[in-house]
Amino acid sequence: MTLRNIKIILYSCLSIFLFIPTAYSQTGIEERHIKVGMRMIGDQILLHSGDSTSRVLAIEKEADRYKIEFESGFRFTPEAMVATINQVVTETGIATSYLVEVENCETKKVIYSYEVGNSTTKDLIPCKLRVQPKACYKLFVTILDSNQSALSLYNNNNAVPAKEASSSKSQISYLGIAASVLFCIAMLGLFIYFRREKQVIPKDPNMILVGQYRFDKKAMTLSLKHETTELSGKEADLLYLLCHSENQTLTREYILEVVWGDEGDYIGRTLDVFVSKLRKKLIADASIKIINIRGIGYKFIIDNQG
Numbered sequence: 001m002t003l004r005n006i007k008i009i010l011y012s013c014l015s016i017f018l019f020i021p022t023a024y025s026q027t028g029i030e031e032r033h034i035k036v037g038m039r040m041i042g043d044q045i046l047l048h049s050g051d052s053t054s055r056v057l058a059i060e061k062e063a064d065r066y067k068i069e070f071e072s073g074f075r076f077t078p079e080a081m082v083a084t085i086n087q088v089v090t091e092t093g094i095a096t097s098y099l100v101e102v103e104n105c106e107t108k109k110v111i112y113s114y115e116v117g118n119s120t121t122k123d124l125i126p127c128k129l130r131v132q133p134k135a136c137y138k139l140f141v142t143i144l145d146s147n148q149s150a151l152s153l154y155n156n157n158n159a160v161p162a163k164e165a166s167s168s169k170s171q172i173s174y175l176g177i178a179a180s181v182l183f184c185i186a187m188l189g190l191f192i193y194f195r196r197e198k199q200v201i202p203k204d205p206n207m208i209l210v211g212q213y214r215f216d217k218k219a220m221t222l223s224l225k226h227e228t229t230e231l232s233g234k235e236a237d238l239l240y241l242l243c244h245s246e247n248q249t250l251t252r253e254y255i256l257e258v259v260w261g262d263e264g265d266y267i268g269r270t271l272d273v274f275v276s277k278l279r280k281k282l283i284a285d286a287s288i289k290i291i292n293i294r295g296i297g298y299k300f301i302i303d304n305q306g
Helices: 002-049 078-092 148-153 162-200 231-243 252-260 270-280
Strands: 060-062 065-069 074-076 096-106 108-114 130-137 137-146 207-210 212-218 221-224 228-229 250-251 287-294 296-303
Touching: 002 065, 002 078, 002 130, 002 137, 074 078, 078 096, 078 108, 207 231, 212 231, 231 250, 231 252, 231 270, 231 296, 250 252, 252 270, 270 287
Parallel strands: none
Antiparallel strands: 060 065, 065 137, 074 130, 096 108, 096 137, 207 212, 212 221, 221 228, 250 296, 287 296
C-alpha cells in the first residue's frame, strides 16, 4: 500500500465522518420549522380574536409540548381555535396528529383541550361553541406524529406521509451508525498496517534499508517486494560504502582503496563498470541516484521527495 492510497483512505473516512453531523442536523432544522409553525398559530389566534398589535412571546418546548404564550389576553370559541390551528398545521405540514391544551395563566388549569389525527380514535373536539371569556391563556401543543422533515417542506408544498418521514429518520440514524463503524474499521486497518510495516523493519545489522530496497550485506542480496537480486562481493562492498556515505562526494581513489584495496593493478574502468551494474540493479527505485562527479568521483543520493 502506497502513501497515496493511505491518504485516499483517510480522506474518504474523514468525509464520511464529517457527513454524520450534517445528516443529524436535519433534526435541528425540523425543530426550528415546527417552532415557526407554532408562532404562526399564535399570530392567527390573535388575529381571529381581533387583536393585530399584541405579540406572541418566544416559543418554548417543555418536555414534548410546545408552549405558545401571548403578550395580551384574548377570548375565543373552541370552534374558531380548532379551525385556525388546523389550517396552520395543514399549510406548514408540521404534524398529522396533535394534542392542544389551553391553560389559564392565573389558575394554571387546563380550561380546554382537544386531539386531532390519532389513528386509533376519532378527532376529540369537545364544546366547540362554548365561548371562553377574555383572559390570559397559554397554549400547549403536543405533536403526536411528526409529518415530515423541514428540508422536504422547503423543497415542495405537498405533505409527506408520517410513515415515510419516520422511515427517513430511521435511515439517517442507521447511516450515522454505519458511517461511525466504517470510520473505526478504517482507522483500525491503518493502525494494523503501520504496525506491521514497523515490525518488518529488520533489526539485523546486516540488513540495511536502501530506498525501497532491503540490502542484505551478509547474503549479498537486494530485495524489493517479492523480488530478490544477487550481488557479487565487490558490488555488495561498493553499495555498502556508498549508502553509508550518503550525500557525500567520494573520490575514485578512496573508493578503489576501500573496496579493492591492494588487489594488484586496477583495470582502467573497473569502478565505472561496477557503478553501472549497481545502477541497473537499483533501477526500480527512481529515488536512488549514483551521481558521477566529473573528475572527482561519485555521490550516492536518495531523493526522498521523489
